[in-house]
Amino acid sequence: MEDFTRQTVDVLAKRSANTCANPDCSAITSGPASDESKALNVGEAAHIFGARPGSARFDESMTDATRSNITNGIWLCRNCHKVVDADSQKYPADLLFEWRRTHEEQVAQDLGRTGSRLRQKVLDRKLEQFSNCSYLAQQIIIDKPDAWEYRLTAELLKSELEPIRFKWHALQSELYALPVTQISKDQCAEWLRMILRDASLQVHALGLLVNKAIIKAWGEPGQPGSELEILRACTLIAQATQRLLDWEERVRFSHLPEAFEAVQVELINVAGNQIDKIFEIPRWLSEILNDAKPSGTHSLTITFDLPTGWVERTTKAIASASKRM
Structure with missing residues (x-):
């Protein structure tokens, strides 16, 4: 389902005061028809991100439910609707979001009610x-x-993790390299200890963020969540994920003595495997939200663990390296 419901269309029109949200237009979109029992409507609920493949500003990563949600809509006259969909480069999604927000803020001010103005002021501070x-x-x-x-959680994680996802895939494809750090024989033991300690700390933090902080930010059942706490938790998740990527870079671009090369091979992708698991969270949420009115109980189990046999192989490699040093 990519089209807006009748209710969504009606709400968008009313929030826009039945006027086009294009600031260079602002045309009234409803009025009297020649038949006294009818009204004329030249306004349309337009999709900011396109509803279907091939349409203007279509984002294949979005779910159908998100595309048909009111957050993806803007009220325009028919002419402006055609114009913005004919040139998505000139009229990107961010511009349309700005049009809608600015227009609705002006509508709220024009209502002239103190309560509306104060609510808008509070919202502006929050944003x-x-x-x-x-x-x-x-x-x-x-x-x-x-x-x-x-x-909100799915969108924040999607946008904050996307640069990390891109760079992680680039690293896997060897599309960039960093200056190599030389690790001497005397430094190997301490380097290895710190590397393993750093990975353990980041994974521990991610476990707490995913299993406790995010859930707490969502609020108790039947109670609203906290936008700010959701933002903070998502930001911390992205930061911890970035540190795991930094860890992978440290492992890959360190030059260890020949005796420790087998240990280094075992370390590569250890943090990367955990990074891939974090990417599952926004994808899982999006699948649930593909239902216009999600309900029921859903669960996602993310286990931060090591590859099968990794401990045994790494322990053996460290023992062998120690004998050769």
Whole structure:
């Protein structure tokens, strides 16, 4: 389901005061028809990210439910709808999100009610903390759709982890290299101890973030979550994941004595395997949210572990290296 529901269309029109959200247009989109019993409508609920493959600003990583959610909509007159969809380079998604937000803020101010202005002021202050987040994440905070806590988490993790995913895949494909660090014989034991300790600390932190911090930020059943706590947890998850990538770089671009080469081979991809598991979280959430109104109980088990036989192989390699040093 990629199209907006009738309810979503009606809400978008009302939030826009039945006027086009394009600041260079602002045309009224409803009015009297020639038949006194009918009204004329020239407004349309437009998709910010395209609804189907081939459409303007289509993002294949989005689920159908996200595409048809109100957070992905903007109210435009028919002419502006055609214009923005005809040139997605000139009218990118971020610009359309900015149009909608600015227009709805102006509508709220035009209502002239103190309560509306104060609520908008509070929202603006809240969004300041999300200024570095994607426009879609900010729109989720504004709209608060069903299951917004999980939608926000999926979007924040997706956007924050994407640069790490790209670089991790580039590292695996040997598309970049870093200056090599020479590790002397006298440094090997301490280097190995610190490497293993660092990996253990990051994995421990990730376990707490995924199993406790995120769940706490979502709030108790029936209670709203905390946007700020969700942001903080997602940021910490991304930072810990980045440190695991840094760890992989340290292992790959260190030059150890020949006796320790077998140990180094066993260390490669140890952190990378944990990185891949973190990428499963936003994907899992997106699959759940593919239902327009997700419900029920869902669980994801992520086990941060070592490859089968890794401990035995690494212990043997370390023992052999020690004898040769």
